[in-house]
Amino acid sequence: MGECVSLASCEILCVGTELLLGDTLNTNARFLSRELADAGFTLHRQAVVGDNPERLHRDFLTAWERSDFVILTGGLGPTADDITRETVCGALGIELVESPELLEAMQTFFCIRSLEMPKSNRRQAMVPVNAELIMQNSEFSERLSQKRDVINNSAFVFPNPHGTAPGIAITQNGKCAILLPGPPSEMEPMFRQSVRNFLAPWIDGILISHEVRTMGIGESAMAEAVADLLDGQNPSVAPYAKSGEALLRITAKAKTREEAEVLIAPVLEEIKRRLGGFIYGVDVPNVETVLLDKLCKAGKTLCTAESITGGGIAKRLTDCPGASKILLGSIVAYCNEMKQGLLGVSAKTLQENGAVSEQCAIEMAQGARKKIGTDFAISTTGYADGNEQLRANVALDSEAGTQVQHITFARNNRKANKLTAENTALWLLMQNI
Amino acid sequence: MGECVSLASCEILCVGTELLLGDTLNTNARFLSRELADAGFTLHRQAVVGDNPERLHRDFLTAWERSDFVILTGGLGPTADDITRETVCGALGIELVESPELLEAMQTFFCIRSLEMPKSNRRQAMVPVNAELIMQNSEFSERLSQKRDVINNSAFVFPNPHGTAPGIAITQNGKCAILLPGPPSEMEPMFRQSVRNFLAPWIDGILISHEVRTMGIGESAMAEAVADLLDGQNPSVAPYAKSGEALLRITAKAKTREEAEVLIAPVLEEIKRRLGGFIYGVDVPNVETVLLDKLCKAGKTLCTAESITGGGIAKRLTDCPGASKILLGSIVAYCNEMKQGLLGVSAKTLQENGAVSEQCAIEMAQGARKKIGTDFAISTTGYADGNEQLRANVALDSEAGTQVQHITFARNNRKANKLTAENTALWLLMQNI
Numbered sequence: 001m002g003e004c005v006s007l008a009s010c011e012i013l014c015v016g017t018e019l020l021l022g023d024t025l026n027t028n029a030r031f032l033s034r035e036l037a038d039a040g041f042t043l044h045r046q047a048v049v050g051d052n053p054e055r056l057h058r059d060f061l062t063a064w065e066r067s068d069f070v071i072l073t074g075g076l077g078p079t080a081d082d083i084t085r086e087t088v089c090g091a092l093g094i095e096l097v098e099s100p101e102l103l104e105a106m107q108t109f110f111c112i113r114s115l116e117m118p119k120s121n122r123r124q125a126m127v128p129v130n131a132e133l134i135m136q137n138s139e140f141s142e143r144l145s146q147k148r149d150v151i152n153n154s155a156f157v158f159p160n161p162h163g164t165a166p167g168i169a170i171t172q173n174g175k176c177a178i179l180l181p182g183p184p185s186e187m188e189p190m191f192r193q194s195v196r197n198f199l200a201p202w203i204d205g206i207l208i209s210h211e212v213r214t215m216g217i218g219e220s221a222m223a224e225a226v227a228d229l230l231d232g233q234n235p236s237v238a239p240y241a242k243s244g245e246a247l248l249r250i251t252a253k254a255k256t257r258e259e260a261e262v263l264i265a266p267v268l269e270e271i272k273r274r275l276g277g278f279i280y281g282v283d284v285p286n287v288e289t290v291l292l293d294k295l296c297k298a299g300k301t302l303c304t305a306e307s308i309t310g311g312g313i314a315k316r317l318t319d320c321p322g323a324s325k326i327l328l329g330s331i332v333a334y335c336n337e338m339k340q341g342l343l344g345v346s347a348k349t350l351q352e353n354g355a356v357s358e359q360c361a362i363e364m365a366q367g368a369r370k371k372i373g374t375d376f377a378i379s380t381t382g383y384a385d386g387n388e389q390l391r392a393n394v395a396l397d398s399e400a401g402t403q404v405q406h407i408t409f410a411r412n413n414r415k416a417n418k419l420t421a422e423n424t425a426l427w428l429l430m431q432n433i
Numbered sequence: 434m435g436e437c438v439s440l441a442s443c444e445i446l447c448v449g450t451e452l453l454l455g456d457t458l459n460t461n462a463r464f465l466s467r468e469l470a471d472a473g474f475t476l477h478r479q480a481v482v483g484d485n486p487e488r489l490h491r492d493f494l495t496a497w498e499r500s501d502f503v504i505l506t507g508g509l510g511p512t513a514d515d516i517t518r519e520t521v522c523g524a525l526g527i528e529l530v531e532s533p534e535l536l537e538a539m540q541t542f543f544c545i546r547s548l549e550m551p552k553s554n555r556r557q558a559m560v561p562v563n564a565e566l567i568m569q570n571s572e573f574s575e576r577l578s579q580k581r582d583v584i585n586n587s588a589f590v591f592p593n594p595h596g597t598a599p600g601i602a603i604t605q606n607g608k609c610a611i612l613l614p615g616p617p618s619e620m621e622p623m624f625r626q627s628v629r630n631f632l633a634p635w636i637d638g639i640l641i642s643h644e645v646r647t648m649g650i651g652e653s654a655m656a657e658a659v660a661d662l663l664d665g666q667n668p669s670v671a672p673y674a675k676s677g678e679a680l681l682r683i684t685a686k687a688k689t690r691e692e693a694e695v696l697i698a699p700v701l702e703e704i705k706r707r708l709g710g711f712i713y714g715v716d717v718p719n720v721e722t723v724l725l726d727k728l729c730k731a732g733k734t735l736c737t738a739e740s741i742t743g744g745g746i747a748k749r750l751t752d753c754p755g756a757s758k759i760l761l762g763s764i765v766a767y768c769n770e771m772k773q774g775l776l777g778v779s780a781k782t783l784q785e786n787g788a789v790s791e792q793c794a795i796e797m798a799q800g801a802r803k804k805i806g807t808d809f810a811i812s813t814t815g816y817a818d819g820n821e822q823l824r825a826n827v828a829l830d831s832e833a834g835t836q837v838q839h840i841t842f843a844r845n846n847r848k849a850n851k852l853t854a855e856n857t858a859l860w861l862l863m864q865n866i
Contacts, residue, residue, distance in 0.1 A: 018671075019462075023673070023682075026459060026479075048479035049478055059478070310763075311743075311746070318765075323767070329768060330744050330764075332747045334760050334761055334763070385754060
């Protein structure tokens with residue numbers, strides 16, 4: 001995790017009435033803010049405007065006058081209310097022409113899906129006149145060595161491997177406007193694959209950050225344990241919370257990667273010393289990836305027996321490429337009959353201890369491991385919402401024996417409690433591989 | 434889905450460098466946008482600025498000039514970088530004075546928590562001179578009957594039961610600025626308990642919207658089918674895409690709910706006529722809720738046999754309250770042994786047709802329904818990423834027989850392809866209940 005440093009000022013302008021209506025949570029602004037901060041750009045403003053040509057025209061020009069970079073998302077779709085391409089090019093006095101290559105790529109996109117291309121999609125092949133099409137990413141990285149003045153007063157089109165709306169970058173008088181699609185599933189990969197490379201010539205130094213991921217500790221307890229380190233400037237240390245986990249981000253600025261790493265090293269060591277027992281990884285995407293990696297290296301297999309989490313653990317594990325080598329399967333036993341019939345929980349346990357008991361969690365894990373024949377099995381059972389006392393038990397079974405952990409939920413929030421049960425089970429496994 | 438209408442134009446201005454760094458996801462903008470839209474206010478812009486007095490001063494005045502309402506969040510805290518109160522009151526020429534009542538309330542807040550009040554918190558007792566303190570909400574609701582001209586050129590202070598920073602509303606020359614704390618846990622209750630009441634005098638009518646949810650059709654094909662309706666003003670019709678689904682929102686403004694519904698009815702009928710086969714619900718949260726509801730009414734049960742989706746269908750179904758009455762369980766068979774041993778897929782099918790074949794999907798659904806003993810079973814199998822030809826088969830088994838549907842994936846995107854397989858299986862079930 002290392003990026004370069006620039007002194008350029010930026011604004012983000014997200015276009016879409018759905019954002020102004022509150023229908024959509026603006027994750028694009030956050031994604032881009034973090035990416036730009038990591039790259040050392042100074043972001044002065046984020047803004048959202050609706051699909052209104054006059055307001056977009058005015059707000060774009062205001063941003064264009066006061067900042068070096070204006071990054072827009074949304075409004076590149078095929079429908080009539082998608083106005084970003086036309087409005088921005090209109091404001092900058094740039095003519096749009098149809099690109100035969102893009103049109104063909106788009107037709108292929110629909111053809112592969114055995115669909116007819118709707119006529120309205122044709123608009124998405126309109127690009128700034130004389131724009132350079134970057135159809136292959138590898139082709140583009142050759143331009144990396146170019147200085148920013150060489151690519152001034154030009155236009156570039158970025159491929160969209162996940163949709164039909166291409167990205168567009170326009171450089172003019174030392175400034176730059178970048179138009180990206182609105183759906184995060186298209187925008188984020190386009191930013192990572194094309195825009196990062198495109199921004200390279202503006203970057204003057206290097207900025208390195210490392211992300212320390214913890215489990216089993218809350219954000220404020222974590223922040224308290226490293227309170228004195230949070231005042232540091234270079235490296236800076238910032239705590240944040242994400243999907244029930246507490247994270248720390250350490251960031252240093254320097255002329256070279258090596259210098260930045262030298263600044264970071266002692267701080268990272270100190271954090272590890274204080275939080276060691278809660279850290280499951282540095283610069284790793286998530287706990288499930290780390291778990292699968294550890295199990296893979298150990299040559300071990302896993303299965304899950306899920307009640308309260310309803311398949312959520314299996315879902316997260318199978319979101320990771322290569323999961324099929326480790327996770328052989330899962331039994332979601334949402335009724336007593338399945339707990340008894342498929343997982344072998346005893347009738348006595350169900351009657352005397354109940355389906356959310358520690359004993360039931362233990363027998364679920366043992367039963368699943370036996371039935372599916374894996375090295376490890378994790379189980380979950382509990383009440384995530386409703387009138388019962390909200391609680392859960394998670395268990396881990398392996399050759400080494402069975403462990404169980406109890407959870408009490410403070411809130412009547414079904415999804416949050418399911419997530420807590422998932423994380424507790426995954427963390428129990430992590431501590432025992 | 435119906436709320437009151439105002440003709441007032443609004444802007445939201447969120448203050449905080451943590452938002453510009455991408456450390457914090459801006460859920461406040463979404464919360465306020467939805468609340469304001471529901472209340473019939475026209476939101477023209479959302480913006481984010483950092484903790485920078487000059488930029489905040491400038492951006493606040495720009496918003497103040499062009500809009501009736503400017504709602505700000507953040508920057509009311511006790512630390513030096515909290516600048517919203519001073520900057521906005523400065524821009525409007527309003528003097529701040531310390532409120533003894535607020536100071537006392539704040540001291541009580543700390544006392545109850547057995548904490549000493551930090552000196553820096555004293556700043557939070559500064560309020561516009563002559564501001565009316567609304568310490569009890571009940572007291573405030575009496576003012577509801579007041580017309581907006583009565584409360585013009587005044588200032589009000591809202592209580593913060595969840596923190597120390599009070600909210601502030603300032604009315605001046607028919608315009609209004611509302612300052613709210615940044616933490617959602619303080620801002621959201623304050624909005625619901627005080628700001629909604631405060632806004633009541635500005636509301637003149639009613640705004641009703643209905644959301645038509647479809648599956649099995651892309652956003653552009655859907656938009657094309659209703660292209661002429663998208664030009665309508667009252668009701669307006671807008672297409673959007675969300676989690677692999679295409680949606681249409683119909684919105685009408687009128688004096689009464691009944692009048693708005695009369696405007697909407699013929700348009701909704703026409704949309705149903707054109708897209709009927711793809712519509713699974715109007716004003717429903719998601720496909721899984723509708724499915725569970727239909728199954729519940731029919732007194733039917735369901736199970737899933739998942740390979741490519743890895744428990745994702747069970748996860749989505751169990752996210753819905755009450756799922757346990759319908760979904761008895763799920764078998765995630767991520768390896769051939771589980772497909773054969775637990776689901777009863779024949780060795781012949783696995784050898785001759787392979788694990789992602791139509792025949793395997795059929796036998797998985799049949800096997801799961803038999804094993805778990807439900808009325809319906811849906812199955813998924815396929816390759817979501819990697820070097821194989823990316824494809825899937827989903828099947829549905831019930832008393833009425835077995836159906837299977839083939840999917841070809843165009844992109845090498847594991848999560849997106851898993852989601853497509855989930856949606857295809859859920860849609861296959863929906864069409865057959």
